[in-house]
Amino acid sequence: MTRKSRLSEREPGSKPWLGWLADTALILYFVFALFPVAWMLILSLKPADQLFSTYFSFTPTLDSYRTVLGDSEGIPFVRFFVNSLVVSLGAVALSLVVGLPAAYASARWRFKGSENLMFTLLSFRFAPELTVIIPLFVLYQKLGLFDTYVGMVWVLQLVTLPLIVWIMRSYFADLTPELEQAALLDGYTRKQAFFRVALPLVKPGIAAVSLLAFIFAWNNFVFPLILTSSRAQTVTVGALSFLGGDRPKYNLTAAAALVSVVPPLLLALTIQRYLVRGLSFGAVKS
């Protein structure tokens, strides 16, 4: 839509300068929000010897990306990347398997202790990770879970499970129980009513919450920092390795960080159409 048509659509008597003010504010915010990304992009494209030059002109090069993805410098970035994928996807998958039935049960029935259970789950989210990390570290050392995929997927349940249970609970609560009751009367079992009636209707919710949980798991820093060393280390911690050594390599860190943004971004774009909530509306006259 062009500026002209927007102006003409405005109601007579409203002040046009208000619109310009809003636009200016939006542009300012846009610059503010994207500046760090743009700066990282520039940094990652600079040749190593011009890293600290303050003037803008430089010859862009993909050397940083080649170095990062080529596992040179002795840092197995590709491995970190694969680790992140395995651990994050694993955590989301496990949370879905465990969390969907839990969310459904807590939305449909009030049983003894159900509210306490739900609150306990929620408390995982507002307790800072640092408060539990030292005991966890000791436990993981003793149990042999330190620096393993299983250990990481397990600990990330603290991040993904409460999210999935709480959000999916409200999706299930919005579904009228009569849809499942109708299925029961049609001869379906309780299990079938869950899998064939309730679950398909909350698909948009599952897509949205899975994406969110994946991003949180992917971005988690403290758990992999303390509970992994090399075999199961993820990109968030791995990208920092480029800052170590005698000279911090900002260009490599920037390249690594940008590469590690790609999976959540791709996922968000592909899943976008499911994010629109409301497929289940119209089932019930509200």
Add this chain to the structure above:
Amino acid sequence: MAELALRELRKTYRSRGRPAVDAVRGIDLELRSGELLGLLGPSGCGKSTTLRMIAGLETVTGGDILVGGASVVGRPAQARNIGVAFENYALYPPLSVAENLAFGLKARRRGARGSRGEVARKVAEIAERVALTDLLQARPAGLSSGQKQRVALARALIREPDVLLLDEPLSHLDAAQRDTTRRELKRIQGDLGHTTILVTHDQEEALSLADRIAVMKDGVIQQLGTPYEIYDSPANVFVADFVGEPAINLLPGISTGDGHARLSRTVSFALPVKVAQDREIVIGIRPEDLELSGGDGVPARVSAHEPLLESGIATLALEGVVRPLVALTGPEVRLVRDERVRVGADPGLTHVFDAETGDSLR
């Protein structure tokens, strides 16, 4: 199609820290095969709980439910073969009308209940019955309330249930759709002859559709009978008050012993039965049974008249009587405020109730 019987059916809700609630307190009902019974009562009277117990969606505290002579209380909902058309339709939004109808059949497909072709044939057949053929490919979101109700009915019918339960089938429809859907319901039920229970709080719905009506209050059936029996001889004040539009006039008075009820120093009405002298009673006169006449009858003053063209509703004040008297007037009657009239009632159409128990004394 099978007969349905409820024996001493009870439901008590117990939850910790709260007193137990008796939602249904011993209901006895017998439905002949193919009969349509209306379960009529205000909200919270236990009628929906009764329906859910029959369907198997609610556990039974006591008593028995017999379908075709066999108890179904121990069986889960999916093993009872009872069709329910839910109040809010409960259609699966992502499925088309045809898929919604087929959904119920597919659950039993594994039980050798017919091939894909047979499912399609049954869907077409039932759609024809309830006039949905043109809408088979539509999604529920695109349907009107009346159409959704027909789909819900068709989905309940397609499995050929032994008993059909209708939960407030017309309550969400607007006036025009309600009339047409009601006629459709009556026709379809008559054609297919399912034993049916209709749960409703709307007397018009029950009166127009049901062969017999059970009026319910506080978990107890107050009266069971044909619509005419309910209307002509209500068993108690509650039934008299609940059935009839505009509502019956209920006026407290004292029996004079000579076949009259004295409402005030100057106003008395003749009674249809003999009642002991000085007994406190309530007389009930339906607005349509009151007659405005020039000659005999008790004097009254018009406090309001609502002309509704084909009839009118007059609100009258009787001398010394607190409660107003509502009378239905003919189209030719024109009244003005404060006009003096005389109003009379046929003793044969007057109802008498005990003031204390509310039971009919006729």
